[in-house]
Amino acid sequence: MGSRADFHTHSTFSDGVLTPTELIELAYRRGVRVMALTDHDTTDGLPEAFAAAARHPDFTLIPGIEMSTDVPGSEVHILGHFIDWHEEGFQRRLVHLRDSRLGRARKMVEKLAALGKPVAWERVESFSGEGAIGRPHIARALVEAGHVATVNEAFDLYLSRNGPAYVERERLTPVEVVEMLTAVGGLPTLAHPRELNDLKNLLAQMKAAGMVGMEVYYQDYLPDQVEHLRALAERFGLIPMGGSDYHGLGGPQQREPGDIPLPDEPVERLLALARERGALQGV
Numbered sequence: 001m002g003s004r005a006d007f008h009t010h011s012t013f014s015d016g017v018l019t020p021t022e023l024i025e026l027a028y029r030r031g032v033r034v035m036a037l038t039d040h041d042t043t044d045g046l047p048e049a050f051a052a053a054a055r056h057p058d059f060t061l062i063p064g065i066e067m068s069t070d071v072p073g074s075e076v077h078i079l080g081h082f083i084d085w086h087e088e089g090f091q092r093r094l095v096h097l098r099d100s101r102l103g104r105a106r107k108m109v110e111k112l113a114a115l116g117k118p119v120a121w122e123r124v125e126s127f128s129g130e131g132a133i134g135r136p137h138i139a140r141a142l143v144e145a146g147h148v149a150t151v152n153e154a155f156d157l158y159l160s161r162n163g164p165a166y167v168e169r170e171r172l173t174p175v176e177v178v179e180m181l182t183a184v185g186g187l188p189t190l191a192h193p194r195e196l197n198d199l200k201n202l203l204a205q206m207k208a209a210g211m212v213g214m215e216v217y218y219q220d221y222l223p224d225q226v227e228h229l230r231a232l233a234e235r236f237g238l239i240p241m242g243g244s245d246y247h248g249l250g251g252p253q254q255r256e257p258g259d260i261p262l263p264d265e266p267v268e269r270l271l272a273l274a275r276e277r278g279a280l281q282g283v
Contacts (some may be wrong), residue, residue: 003262005034006241007062007270008079008191008215012129013045014066015136017248020049027257028056033269034267035065035257036081036243041097042132043085060271067097067181070171074197075161078177078206079215080186080271081134082279087184099134104169106237111160111165112138117147130184136249137157152251174202175209184209185279188272189213189241194225203236212273217242217262220253226261239273240266 010016011023018026020037027035037049046063053061063085069076109121117140127137139154148154157266158165172180174190181188187210193199203214216229217240234241242262244255 002258003217003242003260004031004258004264004266005262005267006032006246006257006260007034007036007064007081007189007241007245007253008038008066008218009035009050009246009257010039010066011037011045011131013126013131014041015041015131015247020045021052021071021099023246023257024049024052024056024059024061028059030256030258031257033058034060034062034271036079038064038066038081038243040066040068040134041094041101043083043091043094044130046085059138062274065094065181065186067177068171069174069177071174071196071202074195075171076174076196076202077191078174078181079189079191079241080275081189082277083181083186084184086109090180090184092211093180100170101132101134104167105135105168106140108135108138108165111167111235112142112147115158116162117142117145117158117165119145121146134249138165140249141154150251151249152253174206178206178209178211183278186211187273187277187279189215189239191215191243191244192245193229194218194221199232203232203238207236207238211238213239213241213244213266213270216240217260219226219245219255219260239269242266251282253268 011020049078064081123141124137127140138153142148142154178188214233230240242260
């Protein structure tokens with residue numbers, strides 16, 4: 001069952017394969033009518049995305065972002081929806097974080113060479129296009145070089161948090177990112193929480209900081225996992241959100257825009273909250 005909304009997508013301005021225009025056209029063809037563009041640490045794709053969305057009067061584009069944070073032994077990704085992406089201080093912080101990504105990517109390429117799995121930095125750059133360089137671009141270079149068969153294999157063998165080519169980069173804590181997003185009018189949501197340790201304690205901290213939602217309907221989550229997360233969201237007073245996390249990279253976990261069983265009720269709850277806070281006028 002598909003959804004008319006998708007709150008988690010990526011374009012070529014971070015690590016997706018489609019331009020914002022191509023992404024919106026694909027989502028629209030698939031029946032999506034409410035979509036957030038949530039590129040990693042950047043909002044640079046939003047001007048093009050809003051221009052594309054304007055071609056469809058019945059399509060609502062939500063300005064968003066995905067940010068990475070650190071907790072002991074794990075990463076926590078947080079989505080921000082309805083952010084005031086023009087705010088200058090916010091943009092300066094994003095530039096700093098993207099610079100950190102670039103330095104980290106170079107070190108990962110150096111580690112791969114030392115492991116006997118060299119990839120050309122120029123190819124990594126070419127895969128990133130106009131966007132910030134991230135691990136998926138290195139993974140695609142590994143596939144092209146014949147070191148692995150798939151992007152998922154690149155992560156499993158080399159690029160995951162515990163992989164031999166992994167390099168840390170500057171991160172904020174989950175609470176710091178929630179506070180940063182709320183400061184620019186954003187409605188923060190915890191992304192893909194299934195693998196996180198000590199989830200209940202994390203939810204309590206982030207809820208207190210201003211988080212409003214948690215991804216419950218996501219990619220390959222099974223019905224019993226969805227129900228468990230939905231119950232947790234209800235317990236903590238969070239909107240049970242949903243997103244395909246569309247990148248266009250292929251693989252068994254990947255989903256097309258809207259290919260999630262997200263019901264209409266939480267979609268309407270988020271839109272109502274956005275209206276209440278003045279972030280969504282006329283919808």
